[in-house]
Amino acid sequence: MDNLExxxxxxxxxxxxxxxxxxxxxxxxxxxxxxxxxISAKKGEPAFMLDWRLKAYRHWLTMTEPTWSSVRxxxxxxxxxxxxxxxxxxxxxxxxxxEVDPELLRTYEKLGIPLAERGAxxxxxxxxxxxxxxxxxxxKDKLEQLGILFCPFxxxxxxxxxxxxxxLGSVVPYTDNFFASLNSAVFSDGSFVYVPKGVRCPMELxxxxxxxxxxxxxxxxxxxxxxxxxxxxxxxGCTAPTRDENQLHAAVVELVALQDARIKYSTVQNWYxxxxxxxxxxxxxVTKRGDCRGERAHISWTQVETGSAITWKYPSxxxxxxHSVGEFYSVALTNHHQQADTGTKMIHxxxxxxxxxxxxxxxxxxxxxxxxxxVKVLATAEGARNHTQxxxxxxxxxxxxxxxxxxxxxxxxxxxxxxxxxSRIGEDQLFYLQSRGLDEEExxxxxxxxxxxxxxxxxxxxxxxxxxxxxxxSLEGAVG
Amino acid sequence: xxxxxxxxxxxxxxxxLKGIDLTVKPGEIHAIMGPNGSGKSTLAQVLAGRExxxxxxxxxxxxxxxxxxxxxxxxxxAGIFLAFQYxxxxxxxxxxxxxxxxxxSQRGYRGEPELDAFDFLEFxxxxxxxxxxxxxxxxxxxxxxxxxxxKKRNEILQMAVLEPRLAILDETDxxxxxxxxxxxxxxVNALRAPDRAIILVTHYQRLxxxxxxxxxxxxxxxxxxxxxxxxxxxxLEAKGYGWLNLxxxxxxxxxx
Ligand SMILES: Nc1ncnc2c1ncn2[C@@H]1O[C@H](COP(=O)(O)OP(=O)(O)O)[C@@H](O)[C@H]1O
Ligand SMILES: [Mg+2]
Numbered sequence: 001m002d003n004l005e006x007x008x009x010x011x012x013x014x015x016x017x018x019x020x021x022x023x024x025x026x027x028x029x030x031x032x033x034x035x036x037x038x039i040s041a042k043k044g045e046p047a048f049m050l051d052w053r054l055k056a057y058r059h060w061l062t063m064t065e066p067t068w069s070s071v072r073x074x075x076x077x078x079x080x081x082x083x084x085x086x087x088x089x090x091x092x093x094x095x096x097x098x099e100v101d102p103e104l105l106r107t108y109e110k111l112g113i114p115l116a117e118r119g120a121x122x123x124x125x126x127x128x129x130x131x132x133x134x135x136x137x138x139x140k141d142k143l144e145q146l147g148i149l150f151c152p153f154x155x156x157x158x159x160x161x162x163x164x165x166x167x168l169g170s171v172v173p174y175t176d177n178f179f180a181s182l183n184s185a186v187f188s189d190g191s192f193v194y195v196p197k198g199v200r201c202p203m204e205l206x207x208x209x210x211x212x213x214x215x216x217x218x219x220x221x222x223x224x225x226x227x228x229x230x231x232x233x234x235x236x237g238c239t240a241p242t243r244d245e246n247q248l249h250a251a252v253v254e255l256v257a258l259q260d261a262r263i264k265y266s267t268v269q270n271w272y273x274x275x276x277x278x279x280x281x282x283x284x285x286v287t288k289r290g291d292c293r294g295e296r297a298h299i300s301w302t303q304v305e306t307g308s309a310i311t312w313k314y315p316s317x318x319x320x321x322x323h324s325v326g327e328f329y330s331v332a333l334t335n336h337h338q339q340a341d342t343g344t345k346m347i348h349x350x351x352x353x354x355x356x357x358x359x360x361x362x363x364x365x366x367x368x369x370x371x372x373x374x375v376k377v378l379a380t381a382e383g384a385r386n387h388t389q390x391x392x393x394x395x396x397x398x399x400x401x402x403x404x405x406x407x408x409x410x411x412x413x414x415x416x417x418x419x420x421x422x423s424r425i426g427e428d429q430l431f432y433l434q435s436r437g438l439d440e441e442e443x444x445x446x447x448x449x450x451x452x453x454x455x456x457x458x459x460x461x462x463x464x465x466x467x468x469x470x471x472x473x474s475l476e477g478a479v480g
Numbered sequence: 481x482x483x484x485x486x487x488x489x490x491x492x493x494x495x496x497l498k499g500i501d502l503t504v505k506p507g508e509i510h511a512i513m514g515p516n517g518s519g520k521s522t523l524a525q526v527l528a529g530r531e532x533x534x535x536x537x538x539x540x541x542x543x544x545x546x547x548x549x550x551x552x553x554x555x556x557x558a559g560i561f562l563a564f565q566y567x568x569x570x571x572x573x574x575x576x577x578x579x580x581x582x583x584x585s586q587r588g589y590r591g592e593p594e595l596d597a598f599d600f601l602e603f604x605x606x607x608x609x610x611x612x613x614x615x616x617x618x619x620x621x622x623x624x625x626x627x628x629x630x631k632k633r634n635e636i637l638q639m640a641v642l643e644p645r646l647a648i649l650d651e652t653d654x655x656x657x658x659x660x661x662x663x664x665x666x667x668v669n670a671l672r673a674p675d676r677a678i679i680l681v682t683h684y685q686r687l688x689x690x691x692x693x694x695x696x697x698x699x700x701x702x703x704x705x706x707x708x709x710x711x712x713x714x715x716l717e718a719k720g721y722g723w724l725n726l727x728x729x730x731x732x733x734x735x736x
Binding site: 426427428429431432433434435436437438439440442446447449450451452453454 | 528529530531551552553555556557561562564567568570571572573577578581582583585586589621622638642
């Protein structure tokens with residue numbers, strides 16, 4: 001392979017890197033209790049919420065950043081970040097699309113996310129979070145007729161305080177880990193979903209996150225509850241402008257599935273990955289966890305991670321209810337100097353619980369890609385089963401892939417299977433496809449898409465197409 | 481259509497082809513036979529443009545151009561097709577998806593409109609019927625888990641879909657049962673046309689019972705040591721390569 005010619009393609013630009021020029025309401029840099037109080041006050045939160053934030057903040061002060069993962073980055077100075085930045089609107093949240101700043105609507109249009117309800121994404125309800133606040137939630141009324149609550153988190157805190165109080169922190173407590181505690185103290189918005197008993201949400205719910213402001217940490221918090229027999233499919237997408245400095249993103253997602261409920265959570269993560277030399281890019285430290293709290297509850301995580309300078313996330317499932325099911329399907333791609341340490345935890349507590357893990361890591365350029373996963377079967381989990389498949393594809397001699405599967409089994413009857421493969425994109429595969437008339441890019445895309453197929457088929461149709469395109473863009477010329 | 485003169489090819493600085501002369505005219509079918517390791521696949525791969533197969537001397541002309549500077553995909557788009565001796569597996573890529581991408585890529589290059597999924601399906605099903613290959617082939621991953629015979633059939637299917645002007649079949653007949661051999665024969669005979677040419681690399685004259693070649697060449701130790709009509713194949717079959725007395729003659733070009 002001619003490395004020089006290939007390298008030429010490597011420098012494709014991040015297409016979502018523009019900055020929106022909009023008036024922002026931003027708190028001064030730094031973090032202390034007053035900042036936490038100010039954030040809470042700006043949102044007009046009830047007392048329980050401020051209490052919880054303060055407890056989280058005080059706990060966070062006692063913690064240190066985790067160092068057990070394979071990602072390496074210079075120390076983050078938490079006093080040089082802004083912890084709140086919002087586009088200036090009349091009041092806290094948007095009441096309708098008509099109130100949303102037209103410049104913001106244009107931003108989302110540029111990103112291919114039309115917020116107008118008759119837009120191209122018909123059939124998908126969207127909540128758009130710009131920097132720290134939710135700017136628009138579509139199809140809200142239609143969903144409300146079914147009793148489905150889908151709104152910005154800050155609105156839920158005010159409108160449905162009992163639900164928030166009951167479930168917030170019940171899956172990811174504010175003491176969970178350094179980044180989750182920080183998020184609990186300063187989170188500014190995110191999405192809230194409640195699907196009532198026996199209701200099947202008729203459309204995909206989607207949140208689109210956009211970081212815009214400079215030196216601003218983004219801390220969203222999402223809480224999804226599917227009551228008994230409920231079903232919801234939820235999608236999360238994200239982009240950020242091209243900036244030379246790194247930006248911190250520390251989100252928390254909590255899912256609660258009660259008896260016979262099913263939550264399908266899909267992510268297409270495309271935060272700015274930094275440039276070819278590894279300058280800039282998002283530090284993505286995310287805690288995502290789902291709790292199958294009732295019998296036969298079912299939670300699936302599907303993620304396509306192509307962005308961010310650093311990805312640190314382990315969407316996990318607590319399989320508490322008997323016969324509950326947890327799934328994790330992941331494609332993680334690292335190019336240039338991107339680092340990803342991602343995987344899942346499947347905690348089997350109930351009887352006959354099942355979990356499936358399919359992880360596809362692709363490393364190109366100087367990218368480093370680690371799968372880290374824990375399958376834990378407690379003594380109570382009679383008949384538990386897990387199947388794990390971890391495949392890595394190396395696209396360059398300078399890229400690296402690692403697999404760290406941790407298995408802890410306390411029940412002798414459990415069946416835990418682990419398979420792992422590492423392959424290089426083969427010159428013979430490329431030649432074979434090229435000899436049929438496909439150029440090198442097309443050949444690489446075909447091979448990579450084939451490699452990711454088991455994960456893509458878990459995504460809702462239009463997002464699978466989106467994910468394929470994203471992979472193609474992220475990999476342009478990345479074979480060497 | 482194809483004119484090879486005094487072609488020398490090295491792989492990893494090892495000389496493998498040592499002066500090949502071969503002219504193939506439109507409409508012709510040539511068979512190339514020869515013992516293992518004589519350089520048949522090397523010739524096939526160099527025609528398809530495999531990287532690392534270096535032309536060190538001589539010329540290789542296809543239609544009106546010298547081939548060496550062109551990439552494999554450029555050659556494919558100009559109508560060269562190689563059925564691989566050992567077809568490659570591409571996991572997770574459905575055969576149909578691959579065939580349509582390849583066909584559309586070539587059509588796009590020729591300025592023809594792309595076939596949408598429906599037109600393509602109709603077209604490819606016609607080819608499957610003609611070759612008597614099962615439709616289920618379309619939905620399987622490209623060569624993944626295919627038996628040897630299925631892989632060879634899949635090569636012929638690709639050839640029938642892409643309709644090349646110059647097809648090179650590298651031992652497509654090896655290890656096939658009689659039914660699979662007939663698939664190959666049907667594919668080749670259907671492709672046969674006044675403006676197309678076919679090179680059959682084969683070990684056995686068995687295939688030549690179904691496909692009658694215009695010329696037969698024997699390749700040994702990197703050279704064509706004998707050429708003739710189809711009777712040469714029969715003679716080889718009867719007498720074996722030993723009859724050509726290769727060992728004693730490999731240093732000097734053999735005069736056919
Ligand atoms: N990639 C390669 N590198 C080095 N030698 C090779 C390579 N491919 C083939 N050869 C050698 O070239 C010679 C011709 O091989 P090949 O063209 O495959 O013969 P055939 O197809 O007639 O059996 C053999 O000696 C083989 O070992
Ligand atoms: Mg051979």
